[in-house]
Amino acid sequence: MSRWAEMRAWLLRPVVFDVLIAVVVFIVSVQPLLQPQGCGCPPVRWWGYGLVLTQCLPLVWRRRFPVWTAVLIGIALAVQGEVALPEPVLPFAGLVALYTVAAHARRKQAVLAAVLTAVVLLVILVVDPAADAQDYTVLYLIFATAWLLGDSARSRRERALQLEESAAQLRLTRNAEAQRVVVEERNRIAREMHDVVAHHVSLMVVQAEAGPVVLPGAPDKAVEVFDSISATGKQALAQMRQLLGVLRTEDAAGRAPQPGVHGLDELAAAVREAGLPVELVVTGSGLPLPAGVDLSAYRIVQEALTNCLRHAGPARAWVSLDYGGQTLRLSVIDDGVGADGVGADGVGVDGVGADGVGANGVGADGVGANGHTPAAGNGLVGMGERARLLGGRVHAGPRPDGGWEVRAELPLPERSQ
Structure with missing residues (x-):
C-alpha cells in the first residue's frame, strides 16, 4: 500500500x-x-x-x-x-x-x-x-438538501447492511448444504460398504464352514468350495477398492460400473454356490433403469439374500422382479426357520417404513435361526434409507405360513410412449 x-x-x-x-x-x-x-x-x-x-x-x-x-x-x-x-x-x-x-x-x-x-x-x-421570498426559498432549499443527503446516506448504509446479512446467510446456507452433501455421501458409502462386506463375507463364512464337511468324502467338491471362497474374496476386494477410491479421488467412482439388476443372475448363482437354492423370476420388460433405482434394487436383493444365508437355516429362496407400471416391485421370500423365533418384539409387518426402521428397532440382523433377536444392525435400516431416498418403501417381516419376506417398491420415472 x-x-x-x-x-x-x-x-x-x-x-x-x-x-x-x-x-x-x-x-x-x-x-x-x-x-x-x-x-x-x-x-x-x-x-x-x-x-x-x-x-x-x-x-x-x-x-x-x-x-x-x-x-x-x-x-x-x-x-x-x-x-x-x-x-x-x-x-x-x-x-x-x-x-x-x-x-x-x-x-x-x-x-x-x-x-x-x-x-x-x-x-x-x-x-x-x-x-423576502428569496430568503425563504434559499434557506428551505439548502436545509432540505442537507436533510435529503443525510437520508440518502442512511438508505445506502442500510442497503449495504442488508446485502452483508444476505451474503452471510447465503454463506451459512452453502456451508449447511455442503455439510448435508458430505453427510449423505458418507451415509451412502457406509451403506455400500455394509452391503459389500456383509454379503461377501457371509458367503465366504458359509462356504468355509461347508468345506470341512465335504472334504473327507468329496475332495473335488471341497476344491470347488475353496475356489468359490477365493472368487468371492477377490470380488469383495475389488468392490472395496472401488468404494475406497471414491474417498481418494472425485472421478474414482466412474472407473468401474456399479452393480444393478443385470447382475442379479450372477448374485443368485453365487448364493446357490454357498448352499441356498435361489429362484429368480423377472416379470415385465427389462427396460434400462435410472442409476439410483438400479443400484438400490440390487443392494436390497443382495441384503435380503445375505440375511437368508445367515438366519434362515436350511431353506430355499425366491426372488421376484416386476417392472409393471410406474413402480419396480421386488420381493425376496424364504421358507427358512428364522421367522419361527419371532416374538412380540420382533420386526412387524411393516418392519421398515418411510424412515427405514422397524417399530421396535430390530435392524439388519433380523432374527437368528435359534430364535433369538440379535443386536440391531444396519441392513434393514440401509434398505429403508435406499427406498426412502427414491420415494419408495420397504416391508420386511415374517410370513404367515413360515419363513421371511422382504418386499420393496421403487418408483420409476414416466417413460415416453
Missing part, C-alpha cells in the same frame, strides 16, 4: 474525519468575526470566538450522539442570533448537524428534526422584517 493510500485510509477513519469536519466548519464560521474591523464595526470579544467554537466542537461526536449534537448546536446558534454577533452567510454547523441526524439517528428522530427545523426557519424569517 502506497503512502498516499495509507494517508487516505487514515483520514477517512470516522473520528479523524469528524475532527476535520469540525475544524473546517469552525474556520468558515469564524470568518465574519475576523472582519468587523475592516467595516468599522467594534471588535468581537473573546467570548464570541468561544461561542463559535461551542457550535463546532460537538461535531467531533456527531456520529455517536447525533440528536444531542443537533440540540447543542441549535442552542449555540440561537444564542449567537440574540447577542447580535456577526453571522456567516449560512449556519454551516446547523447544516452538518441536520445532515447527521438524518443519516445516523433513528428514523422517527430524523423526521422530527426535519419538522422542527422547518418550524424554526419559518419563525426566524417571519420575525426578520428584512426577509
Whole structure:
C-alpha cells in the first residue's frame, strides 16, 4: 500500500474525519468575526470566538450522539442570533448537524428534526422584517438538501447492511448444504460398504464352514468350495477398492460400473454356490433403469439374500422382479426357520417404513435361526434409507405360513410412449 493510500485510509477513519469536519466548519464560521474591523464595526470579544467554537466542537461526536449534537448546536446558534454577533452567510454547523441526524439517528428522530427545523426557519424569517421570498426559498432549499443527503446516506448504509446479512446467510446456507452433501455421501458409502462386506463375507463364512464337511468324502467338491471362497474374496476386494477410491479421488467412482439388476443372475448363482437354492423370476420388460433405482434394487436383493444365508437355516429362496407400471416391485421370500423365533418384539409387518426402521428397532440382523433377536444392525435400516431416498418403501417381516419376506417398491420415472 502506497503512502498516499495509507494517508487516505487514515483520514477517512470516522473520528479523524469528524475532527476535520469540525475544524473546517469552525474556520468558515469564524470568518465574519475576523472582519468587523475592516467595516468599522467594534471588535468581537473573546467570548464570541468561544461561542463559535461551542457550535463546532460537538461535531467531533456527531456520529455517536447525533440528536444531542443537533440540540447543542441549535442552542449555540440561537444564542449567537440574540447577542447580535456577526453571522456567516449560512449556519454551516446547523447544516452538518441536520445532515447527521438524518443519516445516523433513528428514523422517527430524523423526521422530527426535519419538522422542527422547518418550524424554526419559518419563525426566524417571519420575525426578520428584512426577509423576502428569496430568503425563504434559499434557506428551505439548502436545509432540505442537507436533510435529503443525510437520508440518502442512511438508505445506502442500510442497503449495504442488508446485502452483508444476505451474503452471510447465503454463506451459512452453502456451508449447511455442503455439510448435508458430505453427510449423505458418507451415509451412502457406509451403506455400500455394509452391503459389500456383509454379503461377501457371509458367503465366504458359509462356504468355509461347508468345506470341512465335504472334504473327507468329496475332495473335488471341497476344491470347488475353496475356489468359490477365493472368487468371492477377490470380488469383495475389488468392490472395496472401488468404494475406497471414491474417498481418494472425485472421478474414482466412474472407473468401474456399479452393480444393478443385470447382475442379479450372477448374485443368485453365487448364493446357490454357498448352499441356498435361489429362484429368480423377472416379470415385465427389462427396460434400462435410472442409476439410483438400479443400484438400490440390487443392494436390497443382495441384503435380503445375505440375511437368508445367515438366519434362515436350511431353506430355499425366491426372488421376484416386476417392472409393471410406474413402480419396480421386488420381493425376496424364504421358507427358512428364522421367522419361527419371532416374538412380540420382533420386526412387524411393516418392519421398515418411510424412515427405514422397524417399530421396535430390530435392524439388519433380523432374527437368528435359534430364535433369538440379535443386536440391531444396519441392513434393514440401509434398505429403508435406499427406498426412502427414491420415494419408495420397504416391508420386511415374517410370513404367515413360515419363513421371511422382504418386499420393496421403487418408483420409476414416466417413460415416453
